[in-house]
Every structure is written in structure tokens, then in C-alpha cells.
Amino acid sequence: MKKIIKYVMTDILRNRIVMIYTIFLLVTSFSVFSLEDNDSKGLLSLLNIILLIVPLVSIVFSTIYVYNSAEFIELLVSQPLKRKSIWLSLFAGLAGSLSIAFFVGVGIPILLYQANAIGGMMIGVGVLLSIIFVAIAMLAAVLTRDKAKGIGVAILLWLYFSILFDGLVLFLLFQFADYPLEKAMIGITAFNPIDLSRIMILLHMDVSAMMGYTGAIFKEFFGTAIGMVISFGVLLFWVLLPVWVATRKFNSKDL
Amino acid sequence: MIIASNVSKQFSRLKALDNVSVTCNKGECIALIGPNGSGKTTLIKSILGMVVPDSGFITFNGNNILHSWQYRNKIGYMPQIGRYPENMTIGDVLDMMMDIRGGENELDEDLIHSFGLDLLKRKRMRTLSGGTRQKVSASLAFLFDPEVLILDEPTAGLDPVASEILKEKIISEKEKGKLILITSHVLSELDDLVTQIIYMQDGKLLFHKSIEALRSDTGEEKLAKAIASVMINF
Numbered sequence: 001m002k003k004i005i006k007y008v009m010t011d012i013l014r015n016r017i018v019m020i021y022t023i024f025l026l027v028t029s030f031s032v033f034s035l036e037d038n039d040s041k042g043l044l045s046l047l048n049i050i051l052l053i054v055p056l057v058s059i060v061f062s063t064i065y066v067y068n069s070a071e072f073i074e075l076l077v078s079q080p081l082k083r084k085s086i087w088l089s090l091f092a093g094l095a096g097s098l099s100i101a102f103f104v105g106v107g108i109p110i111l112l113y114q115a116n117a118i119g120g121m122m123i124g125v126g127v128l129l130s131i132i133f134v135a136i137a138m139l140a141a142v143l144t145r146d147k148a149k150g151i152g153v154a155i156l157l158w159l160y161f162s163i164l165f166d167g168l169v170l171f172l173l174f175q176f177a178d179y180p181l182e183k184a185m186i187g188i189t190a191f192n193p194i195d196l197s198r199i200m201i202l203l204h205m206d207v208s209a210m211m212g213y214t215g216a217i218f219k220e221f222f223g224t225a226i227g228m229v230i231s232f233g234v235l236l237f238w239v240l241l242p243v244w245v246a247t248r249k250f251n252s253k254d255l
Numbered sequence: 256m257i258i259a260s261n262v263s264k265q266f267s268r269l270k271a272l273d274n275v276s277v278t279c280n281k282g283e284c285i286a287l288i289g290p291n292g293s294g295k296t297t298l299i300k301s302i303l304g305m306v307v308p309d310s311g312f313i314t315f316n317g318n319n320i321l322h323s324w325q326y327r328n329k330i331g332y333m334p335q336i337g338r339y340p341e342n343m344t345i346g347d348v349l350d351m352m353m354d355i356r357g358g359e360n361e362l363d364e365d366l367i368h369s370f371g372l373d374l375l376k377r378k379r380m381r382t383l384s385g386g387t388r389q390k391v392s393a394s395l396a397f398l399f400d401p402e403v404l405i406l407d408e409p410t411a412g413l414d415p416v417a418s419e420i421l422k423e424k425i426i427s428e429k430e431k432g433k434l435i436l437i438t439s440h441v442l443s444e445l446d447d448l449v450t451q452i453i454y455m456q457d458g459k460l461l462f463h464k465s466i467e468a469l470r471s472d473t474g475e476e477k478l479a480k481a482i483a484s485v486m487i488n489f
Binding site: 003004007011014069070071072074075076077078079080081082083251252253254255 | 266300303304305306307322324325326327328332334338339340341342351352354355356
């Protein structure tokens with residue numbers, strides 16, 4: 001399994017797109033930090049960029065990569081290798097290299113400007129988000145045979161998690177405005193890793209004071225150690241579930 | 256050595272394999288013959304575990320191959336269309352396979368040398384012609400000196416010299432007592448290779464006979480003519 005991960009990793013790191021992605025993140029992070037006079041304000045701007053760009057690049061790149069590796073996968077499947085280890089190596093290779101790209105592109109600038117708990121949390125959340133969207137991409141790729149359809153599904157999923165989900169939540173809030181939904185909202189955020197990450201980080205910043213009553217309830221939950229552990233657990237669940245389903249599908253897929 | 260029992264496989268509408276049962280033993284050289292789309296490649300891919308049958312099972316040396324992978328150590332497979340990672344060079348592909356698979360088996364690099372692939376080691380896979388790809392596939396199939404060789408259209412796209420080299424190699428491996436499964440449409444070149452014939456049509460296995468039996472049944476000496484007379488009768 002280690003050998004396959006090695007081949008996947010070298011192949012991806014040789015890929016220009018990942019290099020460009022890393023450099024783009026580096027340039028953005030440094031320029032955001034040098035534009036804002038206040039470093040924690042810089043972190044906030046960076047958060048919004050990360051939550052948009054990282055999932056998009058992770059999901060689209062991984063989907064395309066899995067489709068383009070069809071030949072490689074076919075070659076490996078006919079060899080004495082476990083299907084599960086082929087698939088998990090592919091996942092590990094993709095998740096590993098995109099996490100490295102994120103760490104170099106965003107992690108290093110954060111460590112230079114904001115080496116504190118919240119900076120560290122942002123790096124952790126960013127790495128987890130990269131891995132989550134690699135997992136979702138691999139699920140989308142194993143479920144659809146057609147490449148164009150698969151990439152379309154991946155982009156739609158990104159659109160859902162970044163934009164549509166918020167719209168749905170707003171709609172729900174207005175429809176049920178007469179009911180006390182504050183506690184239920186905490187549960188609803190678990191259905192979207194991007195929102196969950198956003199709230200986790202926002203509530204540890206000073207801006208959380210401006211979020212009113214819902215913010216206070218959120219703070220009561222996410223501010224505690226147990227709340228943090230649970231939310232990281234939910235993010236981890238977002239990695240494990242798609243990987244598990246995708247591996248099962250791949251095990252009985254016809255090549 | 257390989258026993259398939261009542262294997263069926265459906266691809267949406269198409270019935271690719273319909274209740275196929277077949278037994279292949281050591282030392283045999285079996286030709287899988289049939290019209291296009293008769294399920295030959297699907298049968299081969301089921302044996303390799305690349306296609307999972309809907310019903311029935313396949314055993315290799317007495318063990319069910321479902322969800323097992325170690326048995327593929329003993330198989331060398333040459334696909335119909337060899338598809339390799341485009342950015343790798345021939346040398347990379349060979350090294351990678353040796354790295355993944357090389358172990359106790361002694362390496363058999365005869366074909367690499369006789370095809371002259373060692374001179375092309377730095378060429379990228381995407382720049383190769385169809386014939387050179389076939390040479391790479393063939394070299395990989397024989398490289399680990401496996402007990403079973405599965406060759407899907409081995410000579411398609413090869414020039415006469417290369418296909419003669421490959422035939423010689425197949426014969427010498429057959430004499431070592433290996434099981435060899437070949438599909439081909441060029442029946443004339445199977446004449447001096449095969450000992451058994453499996454004929455498939457529309458996913459069904461129509462007959463499995465030794466070549467002598469087929470010759471005496473049809474009264475034809477040449478395989479091509481014997482098969483032609485069979486096809487007309489069906």
C-alpha cells in the first residue's frame with residue numbers, strides 16, 4: 001500500500017495544477033495579511049477565501065484525477081493487490097498532497113502572522129476540509145461512470161455546500177421564525193462541513209460578539225471543550241462516511 | 256486449476272455471460288474463440304476479478320476468488336488494449352510493476368530484450384504506438400514468470416517479427432507446463448499453439464473440446480476451416 005501511495009503522491013506533486021494552487025494560496029495569504037493592519041482581521045478575510053476556494057479545488061481536482069487515473073487503476077486491479085488498498089492509497093495520496101499544498105500555502109503564512117490557538121485551529125480546519133472534499137469527490141467519481149457527469153456532480157455538490165445550503169437554512173429560519181430554532185440550528189450545521197468550520201472559527205474570534213442571541217447559544221456550545229471535540233468529530237465523520245461508502249462501491253465495481 | 260461454475264453477468268440490457276461453466280487445467284493451452292461481443296473478454300476479466308459476476312463462482316486452485324487477491328500473483332495478464340498512466344515512461348512502468356509485484360518470483364526479461372524495449376525505456380507511454388504498447392503489455396504479462404498466462408488478443412497490432420517472437424515465447428512457456436488462455440480472431444496462428452478450444456457465442460459457452468476432437472468432428476485439418484464449419488452449423 002505504501003508503494004502505491006508513493007506513486008500517486010509523486011504523480012500529483014509533479015502536476016502543475018497543485019503547484020499553481022499552492023502558489024495562489026501563498027500569494028493570497030501573504031497579501032491578505034499585509035493589506036490588513038490588524039492580523040486577526042486578516043485571519044477573518046482569509047477564512048472567507050479558504051472556505052470558498054479550498055473545497056472547490058479539492059473536489060474538482062480530485063474528481064478529475066480519479067477519472068484520469070482510470071488506466072492506472074485498471075492496471076493495478078489486474079495485479080495481486082487488494083482493491084481496498086488500491087482505493088485507499090489513491091485517497092491517501094490525494095488527501096496527503098492537497099493537505100501539504102494547503103499547509104504550505106496557508107499554514108505557513110498563518111504561523112508567521114498569527115501563531116496562536118485560533119490560527120492553529122484554522123490550519124486544522126482547512127486541512128480537514130481539504131480531506132473531506134477529496135473524500136466526497138471520490139464518492140462522486142465512483143458512483144458515476146461518465147467523466148463529464150461525474151465532474152458536473154462534483155461541482156453541483158460544491159455549489160450545494162457553499163451556497164445552496166445557506167439559502168435553505170435561511171428559508172427554514174424565515175418559515176419557522178415563530179419557533180425557537182436556536183438549538184436546532186446547531187444540529188443543522190452538522191450537515192454542512194463548510195458551515196460548521198466557519199462557525200467553529202468565527203465563534204473564537206472577537207466578531208462573535210455581534211451575532212446576537214443565536215450567536216450566544218452557539219457560543220455556549222462551540223465555546224466549550226466538549227462542543228469543540230464534538231464538532232471535530234463531526235468533521236472527521238464527514239471524511240470517514242464518504243470514504244467508507246466509496247470503498248464499498250469500488251470493491252464491487254466492474255472495470 | 257481454474258474452474259468457473261455457472262457464471263452469469265448482465266451489463267444493463269446485455270447478457271455478457273450466460274451460465275458459463277469451464278474447467279482449465281495445468282499444461283493446457285486454451286483458445287477462447289467467438290464472434291465480437293460474445294463475452295470472451297468478460298470471462299477473462301471475471302477470472303481476474305476485474306468484473307464481479309452476478310451469480311456463479313470461480314475458483315483458482317480450489318479457492319473461491321471472490322474478494323481474494325493473492326491468487327493474482329500466479330497470473331500474468333495481457334489486456335486487449337493496454338492502458339497505462341500517460342506520463343510514465345516505459346522504464347517507470349516496468350520499475351513500478353517490479354516494485355509492486357516483484358518478490359520471490361524470478362524475473363523473466365526475455366521479451367523486454369527481444370522486443371528491444373530496453374532501448375526505449377525513456378519514452379513516455381503517451382507517445383507510444385499501439386504496437387509498442389502491446390509489446391509492453393506482453394513483456395509485463397511474462398515478466399513475473401507466472402503459472403497462468405491470460406492473453407487477450409496478444410498479436411493484434413504487432414508486426415510479423417514481433418508476433419513471431421511472442422508466439423515462440425508462448426510455445427516455450429507452454430512446454431514448461433503452464434496454463435495459457437488466449438483469445439484471438441486470427442485463427443491461422445493458433446494452429447500450432449493450442450490444445451483446447453472454447454467456443455462462445457452471445458455469452459453462452461457452446462463447446463469446449465480438444466483440438467483433435469474438433470478436427471475429427473469436422474473433418475477439417477486447419478483450425479480456421481474447422482471453426483468456420485462449426486459456425487455455419489450453429
